[in-house]
Amino acid sequence: xxxxxxxxxxxxxxxxxxxxxxxxxxxxxxxxxxxxxxxxxxxxxxxxxxxxxxxxxxxxxxxxxxxxxxxxxxxxxxxxxxxxxxxxxxxxxxxxxxxxxxxxxxxxxxxxxxxxxxxxxxxxxxxxxxxxxxxxxxxxxxxxxxxxxxxxxxxxxxxxxxxxxxxxxxxxxxxxxxxxxxxxxxxxxxxxxxxxxxxxxxxxxxxxxxxxxxxxxxxxxxxxxxxxxxxxxxxxxxxxxxxxxxxxxxxx
Numbered sequence: 302x303x304x305x306x307x308x309x310x311x312x313x314x315x316x317x318x319x320x321x322x323x324x325x326x327x328x329x330x331x332x333x334x335x336x337x338x339x340x341x342x343x344x345x346x347x348x349x350x351x352x353x354x355x356x357x358x359x360x361x362x363x364x365x366x367x368x369x370x371x372x373x374x375x376x377x378x379x380x381x382x383x384x385x386x387x388x389x390x391x392x393x394x395x396x397x398x399x400x401x402x403x404x405x406x407x408x409x410x411x412x413x414x415x416x417x418x419x420x421x422x423x424x425x426x427x428x429x430x431x432x433x434x435x436x437x438x439x440x441x442x443x444x445x446x447x448x449x450x451x452x453x454x455x456x457x458x459x460x461x462x463x464x465x466x467x468x469x470x471x472x473x474x475x476x477x478x479x480x481x482x483x484x485x486x487x488x489x490x491x492x493x494x495x496x497x498x499x500x501x502x503x504x505x506x507x508x509x510x511x512x513x514x515x516x517x518x519x520x521x522x523x524x525x526x527x528x529x530x531x532x533x534x535x536x537x538x539x540x541x542x543x544x545x546x547x548x549x550x551x552x553x
Contacts, residue, residue: 304367305349306340311368312356313338327351365415397424398431401480403439403451410479413517427455427523434458436519438472440482444500445470452526454482456519462512464520465496473498474517475510 336342412418483498
């Protein structure tokens with residue numbers, strides 16, 4: 302049986318729907334739904350979209366994941382568009398944080414909703430209590446000083462674009478650029494259509510990202526630098542931005 306077939310059966314079970322009830326929701330015949338659940342046929346793309354929308358789950362999770370391995374009580378509904386997979390905890394039931402290292406960042410765009418991809422990532426915890434879903438990403442480049450290439454930035458999952466606050470930093474997964482770490486501003490006040498992504502390094506120009514291209518967004522929690530700082534990394538401007546990112550109020 303294909304993963305799609307098993308996942309449709311699992312999701313229908315979570316909703317406690319009969320095949321007839323679900324087929325009516327999807328506007329297809331019960332026998333057609335049965336052929337998908339039994340693996341005798343594959344649903345076309347337009348129907349996959351309808352199934353994904355109904356169950357609030359990403360299409361790639363529906364097609365590539367194995368929801369039968371997931372404890373239904375540990376599923377997380379993130380926003381209105383998808384279901385994430387179980388929170389990983391240690392022996393003391395403290396939440397662990399999946400770490401997306403540099404070599405895996407490129408594949409995150411296609412694997413972010415694939416439980417097998419996420420389960421293969423290393424995990425970590427922080428020396429303080431966290432609330433909500435967190436993940437750590439290796440950041441490339443020098444666009445956000447004093448953070449260096451290879452720094453890990455820990456973010457907390459943001460469920461709605463309404464929660465974005467102008468001038469704060471976020472780790473964002475976009476359809477075009479994959480994982481980026483930027484300071485974000487609304488391009489037009491009181492709208493969520495487009496955002497301006499700013500680098501703290503003035504050598505990089507701001508650019509516009511449409512909200513429809515944002516797949517995930519994580520608010521900055523803390524950073525973990527790997528290796529020593531160089532003297533040029535510690536200029537006053539970069540240090541002020543660094544301290545401001547921790548919400549430290551500074552005098553003149």
